[in-house]
Amino acid sequence: MPELPDVEGFRRTLARHAAGRRIERVHVRDPGVLRGVTAAKLTSRLQGHRFAQPGRRGKWVIARTDGPVILMHFGMTGSLRWTSVEAPAERFERLTFVTDGGELHYDDMRKLTGISLAANDDDADRYLSSLGPDALAVQTGELAGLLRGRRAAVKTVLMNQHVIAGLGNLLTDEILWRACISPRRPASSLTAQEARRLYARMRWVLRTTMLAGDVPARPSWLTGVRYRPAARCPRCRTSLASARIGGRTSLWCPRCQGD
């Protein structure tokens, strides 16, 4: 699930419910999700602090408090839930933040990534320093500069969090399909016009999906047909092409996007 829109939804959950709440205790149900911090340290450092307004960069939630900063990543299967009352643990609940007004639950089946603790905002910036700019913060005309000189497939470059942060497999396929650009094209081969079109479609897809909190599986979207056997292009009904690009299963329309 979690790409930029999903993670933005998690950030909103924090902003709406957790901000201002005092952390009474942290229940580490599975230390396997902790990265660079022990359960004892996480609990003792956070206890008594209040959640502040959260941020997001790419697929990271920056859960600020009036003390340390919790950095949360969700891998392929993670999520964040708020319950206003004490709730029994879900099957894949790994961490629970118990506050004075409810509980914040970090669920993650696969535990591919996890949670780190930074001392403050500057420290958090250091943790995230290798990330490229957030995909939503990229301005008109900047995308072309990010792609310049990169010989890898444009899809691979868009998914590279060091270049631009927040786009994953579903979003890049959706954006490239809407921009009518093959995912296999070398990034540096895009014309200025194609880069502008890519940027416009990226903005549109991000804004739409961010409001929804996920990439909706509507039949008019590439994402809506991608798991159908013998899937066809929602625009022109051509059979979709499929290949592994950048290590991920990729779908595109050979007629609309070429290649």
Place this chain on the structure above:
DNA sequence: TCAGTTGTTTATAT
């Protein structure tokens, strides 16, 4: 049983 998975990091290869 086996292949596949909406992500990232590390190691290895080019």
Place this chain on the structure above:
DNA sequence: AATATAAACAACTG
């Protein structure tokens, strides 16, 4: 040096 690819991580689903 920069870039590309594969493996590993974990726990499911079809």
